Amino acid sequence: RATDARIEVLIDEAIATINPDIYGHFTEHLGGVIYGGIWVGERSSVPNIDGIRAALVEALKRIKPPVIRYPGGCFADSYDWRDGVGARERRPRRTNFWVDDPDMRAPADAPQRFEPNQFGTNEFMRFCRLVGAEPYLAVNVRGLGAQAFYEWVEYCNAPAGTTTLAELRASGPVPSREPFRVRFWGIGNESWGCGGNLTPEEYAMEFRRFTAAVPSYGVDLKFIASGANSDDLNWTRGFFARTREKGEWMFDRIYGWGLHHYSWNVSGGRTTDWRAGKGDAIKFDEEQYYELLREADRIESLIDRHWAVMGEYDRRHRVKLVVDEWGTWYRSGTEIDPTHLLGQQSTMRDALVAALTLDTFNRHADKVVMANIAQLVNCLQSLFLTREDRFLLTPTYHVFEMFMPHMGAQAVRTVFAAPSLTYRRNGQPARFWGLSGSASLRDKLLTLTVVNPHLAESRATEIAVRGARIARAQARVLVADDVHAHNTFENPRAVEPRDEAVEVGANGVLVYDFRPASVTRLQLSLT
Numbered sequence: 125r126a127t128d129a130r131i132e133v134l135i136d137e138a139i140a141t142i143n144p145d146i147y148g149h150f151t152e153h154l155g156g157v158i159y160g161g162i163w164v165g166e167r168s169s170v171p172n173i174d175g176i177r178a179a180l181v182e183a184l185k186r187i188k189p190p191v192i193r194y195p196g197g198c199f200a201d202s203y204d205w206r207d208g209v210g211a212r213e214r215r216p217r218r219t220n221f222w223v224d225d226p227d228m229r230a231p232a233d234a235p236q237r238f239e240p241n242q243f244g245t246n247e248f249m250r251f252c253r254l255v256g257a258e259p260y261l262a263v264n265v266r267g268l269g270a271q272a273f274y275e276w277v278e279y280c281n282a283p284a285g286t287t288t289l290a291e292l293r294a295s296g297p298v299p300s301r302e303p304f305r306v307r308f309w310g311i312g313n314e315s316w317g318c319g320g321n322l323t324p325e326e327y328a329m330e331f332r333r334f335t336a337a338v339p340s341y342g343v344d345l346k347f348i349a350s351g352a353n354s355d356d357l358n359w360t361r362g363f364f365a366r367t368r369e370k371g372e373w374m375f376d377r378i379y380g381w382g383l384h385h386y387s388w389n390v391s392g393g394r395t396t397d398w399r400a401g402k403g404d405a406i407k408f409d410e411e412q413y414y415e416l417l418r419e420a421d422r423i424e425s426l427i428d429r430h431w432a433v434m435g436e437y438d439r440r441h442r443v444k445l446v447v448d449e450w451g452t453w454y455r456s457g458t459e460i461d462p463t464h465l466l467g468q469q470s471t472m473r474d475a476l477v478a479a480l481t482l483d484t485f486n487r488h489a490d491k492v493v494m495a496n497i498a499q500l501v502n503c504l505q506s507l508f509l510t511r512e513d514r515f516l517l518t519p520t521y522h523v524f525e526m527f528m529p530h531m532g533a534q535a536v537r538t539v540f541a542a543p544s545l546t547y548r549r550n551g552q553p554a555r556f557w558g559l560s561g562s563a564s565l566r567d568k569l570l571t572l573t574v575v576n577p578h579l580a581e582s583r584a585t586e587i588a589v590r591g592a593r594i595a596r597a598q599a600r601v602l603v604a605d606d607v608h609a610h611n612t613f614e615n616p617r618a619v620e621p622r623d624e625a626v627e628v629g630a631n632g633v634l635v636y637d638f639r640p641a642s643v644t645r646l647q648l649s650l651t
């Protein structure tokens with residue numbers, strides 16, 4: 125068969141083991157994420173486990189979530205963890221960070237505006253345990269002092285019977301005598317903005333102060349510093365320069381440097397305005413489709429550029445990248461419940477964004493140790509949408525399911541040679557790559573995930589593995605007749621992956637047709 129593209133997998137060129145935490149999640153007290161999304165309450169008619177939505181637990185377990193970030197986001201820097209522990213009826217009601225957002229359409233007394241604190245640390249830990257994920261807590265740097273942070277660590281990690289806070293953890297509505305043993309702690313969130321409007325130098329000072337002498341209770345604490353927004357290299361440079369002034373040993377104290385990247389300016393490059401620049405989640409034209417993919421694809425250069433700056437100061441690259449917020453961000457209007465601030469539908473286009481982003485993380489497994497898609501449910505590029513007892517999986521969920529074999533496998537270098545595609549951008553021809561993806565190896569099983577972004581053309585591709593033959597192959601494909609396709613409560617399975625048998629040539633080489641606007645996983649048994 126004639127082919128117009130080639131993929132060559134170089135199994136002898138290992139990149140690094142793919143940290144499963146790259147497939148992490150993010151939950152914030154924002155819109156419909158916690159209340160109505162995760163938490164329905166013990167007395168709800170919605171099936172629940174200790175107040176946590178049972179359908180969510182079951183679906184999330186299937187994709188083995190490694191880590192979940194909580195409680196924000198911007199909310200984290202206004203949150204006092206002490207409000208969310210102990211007897212629920214005595215927990216205070218507070219103003220939520222998001223109360224004044226212009227898109228907020230929750231009733232005046234809704235939990236989206238006024239935080240009832242019915243879901244707090246123990247409820248979150250219960251959720252993590254139910255789904256088998258590790259917690260990653262973001263600490264309030266803007267509003268609380270370092271002492272409150274140490275006490276949160278003590279509350280979570282001190283053995284029962286040792287301190288008053290450990291005893292408080294072991295009592296209350298979801299008691300736990302077992303310490304939570306929280307390893308991951310984010311020191312602030314977006315400290316350049318909602319987290320305090322700090323300069324990088326000021327933030328470096330706060331980071332040192334907060335992490336100087338945290339009691340560990342035998343837990344290997346891993347601190348994640350609040351990193352840059354997209355391409356703000358000055359933030360990275362300023363923090364690393366000031367940190368090194370104190371001594372290079374400081375870098376041993378930092379597990380991860382955060383990076384946030386949202387894909388949102390989808391008006392064909394016509395405006396970069398924060399609100400006007402956002403497009404619609406469902407209604408988009410060809411230009412907006414490719415522009416959004418291009419915006420998402422910037423993650424690769426962001427990783428490379430921040431990594432290079434980090435390396436100027438931390439020459440041994442002890443500090444790795446944690447992309448703790450990423451995903452698509454559209455204007456309001458497609459949320460399935462008006463109280464879901466920043467809620468949006470999710471189409472096949474979002475599936476392609478998820479796949480190309482996860483592929484990028486796999487290819488940079490030597491640099492990225494964790495990533496958290498924003499956000500888990502009812503907010504931005506969610507895996508799940510809910511309304512009352514109704515619940516659905518988005519196309520993005522299916523990408524996470526398809527990519528599971530990459531978790532913990534060995535990323536290997538892969539060369540994609542495919543003609544780039546062209547589209548019209550502001551009336552001028554623009555180019556975008558023709559095929560991209562990533563590969564990983566576990567024993568003799570190679571997982572190759574591939575995105576074909578072309579809206580109309582499939583790509584007949586020859587796939588070869590250098591130094592091995594492909595004995596058997598199996599494909600799983602996520603594709604729809606229309607890239608605008610999405611799942612609804614009426615048609616919840618409009619977009620879902622299908623398995624396909626694949627024939628391998630006698631020469632141990634495979635020719636595969638990647639369908640237009642598709643995500644494909646090939647599993648190749650090698651000899």
Ligand code: AHR
Pocket residue numbers: 152196197198199313314449498499504
């Ligand atoms: O995910 C929504 C918000 O986006 C987060 O709270 C904040 O960190 C980011 O700006």
